[in-house]
Amino acid sequence: xxxxLAVIILTGAMINVVAQSKKSNPKKDAVIKSVLxxxxxxxxxxxxxxxxxxxxxxxxxSSKVLADYAxxxxxxxxxxxxxxPTAFIAEYGxxxxxxxxxxxxxxxxxxxxxxxxxxEALVTGAxxxxxxxxxxxxxxxxxxxxxKELIEQGKLKGTVRFYGTPAEEAVGGKxxxxxxxxxxxxxxxxxxxxxxxxxANMQSSQAMVDFVVEFKGKAAHAAADPWNGRxxxxxxxxxxxxxxxxxxxxxxSVRMHYVIQSGGDVPNVVPEYAxxxxxxxxxxxxxxxxxxxxxxxxxxxxxxxxxxxxxxxVQSGDYELLVxxxxxxxxxxxxxxxxxxxxxxxxxxxxxxxxEVSGGKQVGLDGKIHALKPTKEHPEGGSTxxxxxxxxxxxxxxxxxxAPANAPWHSWAVVACGGMSIGHxxxxxxxxxxxxxxxxxxxxxxxxxxxQAEFENRKGSQVYKAYIPDGPxxxxxxx
Ligand SMILES: [Zn+2]
Numbered sequence: 001x002x003x004x005l006a007v008i009i010l011t012g013a014m015i016n017v018v019a020q021s022k023k024s025n026p027k028k029d030a031v032i033k034s035v036l037x038x039x040x041x042x043x044x045x046x047x048x049x050x051x052x053x054x055x056x057x058x059x060x061x062s063s064k065v066l067a068d069y070a071x072x073x074x075x076x077x078x079x080x081x082x083x084x085p086t087a088f089i090a091e092y093g094x095x096x097x098x099x100x101x102x103x104x105x106x107x108x109x110x111x112x113x114x115x116x117x118x119x120e121a122l123v124t125g126a127x128x129x130x131x132x133x134x135x136x137x138x139x140x141x142x143x144x145x146x147x148k149e150l151i152e153q154g155k156l157k158g159t160v161r162f163y164g165t166p167a168e169e170a171v172g173g174k175x176x177x178x179x180x181x182x183x184x185x186x187x188x189x190x191x192x193x194x195x196x197x198x199x200a201n202m203q204s205s206q207a208m209v210d211f212v213v214e215f216k217g218k219a220a221h222a223a224a225d226p227w228n229g230r231x232x233x234x235x236x237x238x239x240x241x242x243x244x245x246x247x248x249x250x251x252x253s254v255r256m257h258y259v260i261q262s263g264g265d266v267p268n269v270v271p272e273y274a275x276x277x278x279x280x281x282x283x284x285x286x287x288x289x290x291x292x293x294x295x296x297x298x299x300x301x302x303x304x305x306x307x308x309x310x311x312x313x314v315q316s317g318d319y320e321l322l323v324x325x326x327x328x329x330x331x332x333x334x335x336x337x338x339x340x341x342x343x344x345x346x347x348x349x350x351x352x353x354x355x356e357v358s359g360g361k362q363v364g365l366d367g368k369i370h371a372l373k374p375t376k377e378h379p380e381g382g383s384t385x386x387x388x389x390x391x392x393x394x395x396x397x398x399x400x401x402x403a404p405a406n407a408p409w410h411s412w413a414v415v416a417c418g419g420m421s422i423g424h425x426x427x428x429x430x431x432x433x434x435x436x437x438x439x440x441x442x443x444x445x446x447x448x449x450x451x452q453a454e455f456e457n458r459k460g461s462q463v464y465k466a467y468i469p470d471g472p473x474x475x476x477x478x479x
Pocket of ligand 1: 131132133168193
């Protein structure tokens, strides 16, 4: 009995060795090792960016800490690209193929939060990383660094390029970088996004246009001589009546939302100026254009009715994301090789507490690997400037758990998880899976060709034209 058992064990071990040598790729093992070697530094970078919580185009410290780290690791760093002081490119290697990877680092205003499972601001009124972009930037840089080391050792040929892309939550930094041709020579670009589950992304995002509507009227005493006044606020409220009536006559995939930024100062002065900031979204750019044309007509009509001057100014906008199945399948295989993220009891308790506090079902964290999902006809709500890049170069996106489901996104809950080990684990996973996929892309020319062919096919004859206006990006003046 004992002898037979020994034979079985030996045979099992041998099979295991054979299976491993067939499956394992030394370059993929090397990038995983590299990410682990730099894990502490990547976590430190992510935590620093998390604590700065700088919003769109004000990410001065966040951008610097990432660019400095890239430089210290031997990347050639170009700062302030595309006329944005916080945009940068870190590159290593030479020639083709050029594989790009993007990293964001901007926060959202007003949602500062401590890394704890109950709502409490770290700095009252300050920003917070409610979309996990602190993890996004550091994780992508970790993947780029792992590839840089293989190029340095002569094990991969070509160029790795990290794009430090500011202002995703407003403005759309990537769109300005795209306008300056910074993606024009890239073969394939990768990125990832913090999420509540893990898989390669096969879903598009909404196209959208970001614009302001202003009305100019005539001030007068609201009681003494109102007949001499023309209320800009009347123009604005009539405009909103029109927009909200329009809702019945647009496709269900359309989303319209706005905030009023100015509507007069005091009741006894007829408001001479009113301003509203609005976004129109739909599943595709054509849908957005169609609704936006009607919204512009509504602004004209409202101006006529109130006797005030309307003005519509486009500030920005995103294309819908073009997915790439071949690329996603390649990434998915690597994600599956890595296997699920395992959480400690403390982490699960942390997540459940967040779910309890936010009134969601207490299901904890989802660290398992989800299968590639078929692309839905209409994406779920949300837009990204990665969409614009995806019309210029084939794009592969990983989604990795960094927060629990059943808690609100863009909120304190995501900020809390992004500043502790739940977020860190997701970031490290993302860095590994993206670096492994980059190894595939460098090594397999046919794969790059197939990805490119699918990209051309999906793009078809539609010509990319960004929504952003001419002129420099709206960089806030320093004060
Ligand atoms: Zn985001």
